Amino acid sequence: MDLKLQKIIPQLITVLVVVLVFGFFTYNAQINMENRGIDFGYGFLSQESSFDVQFSLIEYDGSHSYFRAYLVGLLNTILVSVIGIIIATILGVIVGVARLSPNYLINQFAAFYVEFFRNIPLLLQIFFWYFAALRALPLPQDADAMLGVFFLTIKGLYVPAFIWENLNVFLYSIIAAIISIVVIRIHARKVQETQGKQLPVFWISVGLIFILPLLSFLIGGVSLSFEIPKLKQLATTSFKYEGGISLPPELIALTLSLALYTATFIAECVRAGIQGVGKGQKEAAASIGLNPNQVLKLVVMPQALRIIIPPTTNQYLNLTKNSSLAAAIAYPDLVLVFAGTALMQTGKAIEIVSITMLTYLSLSISISILMNWYNKKIAIKEK
């Protein structure tokens, strides 16, 4: 019997089994749903949802459709993931570098942080930050203002809202600053390549990013005022703040716990990345006259990043998926709003769960694609 056939038969059988098993479950689900009089279909998405959501980035109330409720949940999931990823990355890099610090106190503290937070189940941490930390916060009427304008209370964090005049002029000035910085950088590189002179690019950039927007205030007619949250009495002992922007405690607790947890893993990736760069590389860089800053920036980091990025991508994916634990503390994410309330009100379990799964899949794949693109960009370019 020829070898080719031998190779194909097991594969064919595998495919057949997969198809049969999948077909069996689909068929059974159909029969069962028919028996119980459950209709299948996505028509419900355009129906009125008739439930409200606590916190939404887009305009929404119960008179909107289930699809709109889905968007509300999706955006809330994306919001918490993006903020979580940013904080986790910053914290992770700091802690990862701190673990390599020659200072005993700093590296031990960083090691303690990593071991402590990554070894406690995330759900417990979320509960801790929500229920324990929440109880420790003051009621709105007892809250002291931080810097005169921030109020951290059990009902959330209240921050002043910005009220802009001629906001577009301000934005133009920032865009102009960024463009001029890019131009100066290109010029500086050319100067360095042709004349070997280094221009103080960093200080010029800092100057530009401050001075141009400042000019927009002075001569562009831009003005900024703040709307400071004010205490409002609802009943004898019941208060809240009005005006400004309010961030619900659920969002804060969830972001905080996700970021603190994921940062420990990112810190380990960063540490591995830096330690993975050969000692000889640093010594060689130092021997050609680069200062320690340049060694880190020009020699160590570019190589370390290649080790850091792939495992960090995994952590970003984990954070995004873990954000579904929001349901435990009433943060209206995709799972709570759509796979929770909407599923209950419509009873469309298969439809809603399939949409939710596809959504998480798409989110994860998008992050992967983005990170792979970045990874390719910084990878060694073989000529």
Next chain:
Amino acid sequence: MFKYLKQLTSLVAMVAVLFTFTTETMAAKKSKTLKNTQKKGFVRCGVSQGLPGFSNADAAGNWTGIDVDVCRAVAAAVLGDANKVKFTPLSAKERFTALTSGEIDILSRNTTWTLSRDADIGLTFVGVNFYDGQGFMVRKSSGITSTSQFKDGISACTNIGTTTELNMRDFFNSKGISYEPVAFEKADEVVAAYDAGRCDTYTTDKSGLAAQRTKMSNPDDHIVLPETVSKEPLGPVVRQGDSVWEDIVRWSLNAMIEAEEYGITSANADSMKTSDNPAVKRLVGAEGELGAAFGLDNEWSLRIIKQVGNYGESYKRNIADTGILPDRGPNELWTKGGILYVPPAR
């Protein structure tokens, strides 16, 4: 080639097994649920995750409550022993999926009977074992004594996946008050958040408020406002498509209520066999062939009354004596000014 032949045979065998399984499912007998229950030897019952008076487990894992008693009644009728029940605690969100997927056979979990639930999602409500309505709880210190004192911006804690979530919107909209809904998956989390001061008010069915109030760190600091903002008839639910099982659960509940009406209790049930009233005799199995219609023996209802008690006994044991709602209100028999009225068992 023989190697693959062997693989192929086992595969064919596997597929064959799968398909016999399927045909068995399709050729469902008149009451598959009844048959399965008798084969397993216990009734699979979905209850709450802990609502005193309705379904609550003590430290030893014994479930009590009027919702629990419905399942026990069915077990007594079908299996002859009220203790042969396997309880599955479910969140509001999980409950219907657990029932329609066949994980449980009765859902007796303070569930509101509504049109869309009954008609849409493969469920059938069999009756009402508690007439309830949605209310609001606030802290006494807030000085609020009526929902008319609610102001814009009030935050309200509740459960997701409940009719409460929808009623709340209707209520606040009709009053033109803007509010912040804070919806949790588990009742315990709602209570914890409200108790901590996250919300100004906690809203759910009034019986639920009364029961949860006993769990607060200091129950006397909270009051339930007098207004009732919705109708919440709570009752047991079964899967759509098994009408015999549906009848068994419906009449197990009805038998408890009718037993109270005729004064039959767990203590005097046996002696009622010699009663002069034919309705009483039918209920204790001394006359007629009522059980045959469900494929049960004639003493099904006698066992319910003897092992679980009548509705009044169940209410007293679980709700009145525990101090949750001593006053029966609408859950009194129609003959005593309430609205409990069941069709005659004949």
